[in-house]
Amino acid sequence: MDVVNQLQRQFIDYSASLHREGFLDDQFTQLQKRQDDNSPDFVVEVASLFFEDCEKLINNMARALEQQQGVDFKQVDASVHQLKGSSSSIGAMRVKDVCIAFRSFCEAQNREGCLRCLQQVTHEYSLLKNKLQTLFRLQQQILAAGGSIPVVE
C-alpha cells in the first residue's frame, strides 16, 4: 500500500509540476478524465499519435525550409497549422505557443525566423516527449503495483 501511495503521490506531484511549468494545460486533464474502463489507454494512444504526427510534421518543415531556392512557405504554414491543432488537442501548451509564433513568421515569409522557430519546436517537443514518457511510466508502475491512477484536478 505504501508503495502505491508513494507512487501515486509522485504521480500527482509530477503532473502538477508539468502543469505548473506550462508543459500541459487543462486539455490534457480533460483527456485524462476521459480515460476509464472502456478506454483504459486513451491518453497513451492519443499521446503516441501525437508524437508520430509531430515527428512527421517537423521533418516536413525542416525539409521545406532547407530548400535553398524558394521556400514554400505555404507548405510550412500548413504543417505548422497541423502541429498547432494537434498540440492544442492534446494540451501541449508550450508547443502550441511556439506554433503561434511560427505561423506569424511564415506569414511574414521570414526564413530565419522560421528556422529559429523550428529549432524551438523541436526542442519543446523533445522535452514534452520525455516528460510524458516519464509520466506514463509512473502510471504503469502504479497500475502494476495494483493501485489506480489518481485523478489530478
Place this chain on the structure above:
Amino acid sequence: MESCNCIEPQWPPDDLLMKYQYISDFFIALAYFSIPLELIYFVKKSAVFPYRWVLVQFGAFIVLCGATHLINLWTFTVHSRTVASVMTTAKVLTAAVSCITALMLVHIIPDLLSVKTRELFLKNKAAELDREMGLIRTQEETGRHVRMLTHEIRSTLDRHTILKTTLVELGRTLALEECALWMPTRTGLELQLSYTLRQQNPVGYTVPIHHPVINQVFSSNRAVKISPNCPVARLRPAGKYMPGEVVAVRVPLLHLSNFHINDWPELSTKRYALMVLMLPSDSARQWHVHELELVEVVADQVAVALSHAAILEESMRARDLLMEQNVALDLARREAETAIRARNDFLAVMNHEMRTPMHAIIALSSLLQETELTPEQRLMVETILKSSNLLATLINDVLDLSRLEDGSLQLDLGTFNLYAVFREVLNLIKPIASVKKLHVSLTLAPDLPEYAIGDEKRLMQTILNIVGNAVKFSKEGSISITAFVAKLDTLRDSKAPEFLPVLSDNIFYLRVQVKDSGSGINPLDIPKLFTKFAQNQSTGTRNSGGSGLGLAICKRFVNLMEGHIWIESEGLGKGCTAILIVKLGMAERVNESKLPYMPKMPTNHGQTAFPGLKVLVMDENGVSRMVTKGLLLHLGCDVTMVGSSDECLRLVSHEHKVVFMDICVPGIDSYGITIRIHEKFTKRHERPLLVALTGNTDKVKKENCMRAGMDGLILKPVSLDKMRSVLTDLLEHRVFFEAI
C-alpha cells in the same frame, strides 16, 4: 387901329357870370395841380403801389386838365392868337390823355375792386385762425394739466395719497373752491364722504346711493353739472352769495377680477365713487367744456391708479403669506428628516438586534431537528422552526421595504443567465406544486436573450413571489409561466399611464405572465393588492401565512427596475394572471472565462447521455480527431471517423444525426461539403446537423458558416461538459452557435 390878331371873348369880361367862371377856373386849376402833388407825395411814402404807370397817366391827365383851366383864365380877356393856340394845344392833349386814361381805367378798376374783396376775405380768415389758435391753446393747456395731474397721481402707489393728491391738484388746476370724493360704503347702499380738499378730516357724512342725481351721474361717463343744492354738493355752510357751479363725475372702482381688457368701460360690477367739484362762489365762472373733459380724464386715471394700488396691496399680502408658508414647510421638512433619521437608526439597531436571536433560534431548532426526538417533540420543533422562519422572513421584508421606501435600496446589476433564473424558480416551486397536485409549465420565448444585465437575486425573488402566490392561491388546476420580450405596442397598453417605456439598443423589456386557475380575485380588490399590510381577508386566505408585504416589495423592486407589475382577474373563482414587465440590459457577448459554460440545470452525469447517437467526425488532424472521438465515445455516441471530405461525403448517411467538421484546416472546403450535404439530403429531418469545429474564429467566419448552411459552430478545445451541453442544446433547438 392896327389888327392885333387878338381874339375877343364872346362875352364881356365884366359880366358877373364871367367873373364867377374866372374864379372857378382858377380854383379848378389849383386843385388840379395839387392832386398829383398829393398823389406823388403819398405814393412815395407807401412802399407798394403796383400801378405806377397808371399813376403817371392819371397825373398827366390831371396836370393837363389843370393847365387847360389855367390857360382858360387868359381867354376871359382879350387875348392874342398865341394864347388861343396854346389853349387849343392844351385842350387837344388833355383830350387825348383823358381818353387813354378812360380806356385804362376800364382795366384797372375791377382789379382794384377785387383787392378789396380779398382783403375782406383775409380778414375773416385771420379771425377764424385766431379762434382756432385759442382753442388749441386751451386744449394744450388742458393736456398739460392732465399730464401733470396724472403724474402726481401715479407717483405713488398708496391709495390715500393718490386720492388726496388728485383732489389737491385738481383744486389747484381748476381753481376750485371745494373738491370732494364720496366712496361707497361696504354695504353699497350709501356714499360716504371720504376725502375733501379743504376739510382735513371729514366727518362721516353719508348719502343714500339711490338719489336721482347720483344715479344720473353714475349712468354716464361724462362729467355732469349738478345743482348746488344736491345733498352731495352741500359741503360748505350755506353760502353767502351765489354758490358756484358744481360738477360731478363718477370714478369707477375696479376690482381685481375685473381686469378684462376687452370690456374695460363696461364693468359688470358697477361700483362707483363720486367726485364733486365746486367752482368758487361769487366768481361767476362757468364750467368750460375743456375743464369738464379734464375732469373726466382725471376721473379715469384715478380709477386706474386705485386699481394698481389695490393690486399691489394684494400681491404684498400674498407674498407675506407665501413667506410664512415657506417657513412652516421648512420646519416640517426638517422635522420629517429628523424623524426619518431616527427611524433609520432604530431600524439599523433593531435589524441587528432582531436577527441575532432569530439566527440562534433557527439554527438551534434545525440542529434540534437532527437529533432523536419523540413524534410530539418533532412536531413541536417543526412548528418552532416554521414560525421562526416566518418571523425571519417578516423581519427581512420589513427591512427591505423600509429601505425601498427611502430609496436607499439599489439594484445589484450584473450579467446573469435569464433562463437559469426561470429554471431555478421552477425547481423551487415544483415540490410544493406537486404536493398540491398543481401542474406548472414554463414557456420561454425563443427570442428571449439568454443572458441579461440586471439584479438577478431580486428578479428571482420577485418572480418567485408571484409564482408562489399563484401556487398558494390555487387549490387545483395548472399554473403557466410564460416569458418573452415585450414589444412596444404591448408595452404601451400595460394599463399604466405613467409607465413610459423607452426602447434603446442595448435594453429590452422582459414580460412574464403567470396564469393560474385558482381562486381568482375580485377586480375591486386588485388596487389594494400592492399596498403593504393590506391582506385580502375575504377570500379565505387566513392560513396563507403571508405578511401582506410580498407583493408590495415586488412592486417596489419592479419599479426600481423601471418596470410595471399588475394583476388581472376576471373575478372570484376564475383564476388570475399576474403580469410583470421589467427593463433589463442586453448582455454583451459573454466570453467563456467570465461565465463558465455550465448550465445550472442538474444534467445527468451518466455516461450515456446520448446513447447510440450516430455521429460523424471529420478532421484531418489525427490527434484532434482522436480527442474528439474520445469525447464523444465517453458520452455514449456511436462515432464514425473520417479524415477527408470525400470520405465524409461517402460515409455520411441519414442515420448520422450530427456531423462535426473541423474547418480550420486550410485546404478543406468545409463550405463546399456543407452545400453538398445539403444537396444530398433534401428533406430536413433526414439531414444530419452540421457543426463546425474550429480552433480560432471570428465573426466573419461564423457568418460564413451560418450562410453556408451550417447548424452550429464550436470552438476548440472542447471539454466534456461543453460537448455534452452542446449536444443537448443542438438536439433540442437544432441550432447552436457558440458566442464569439
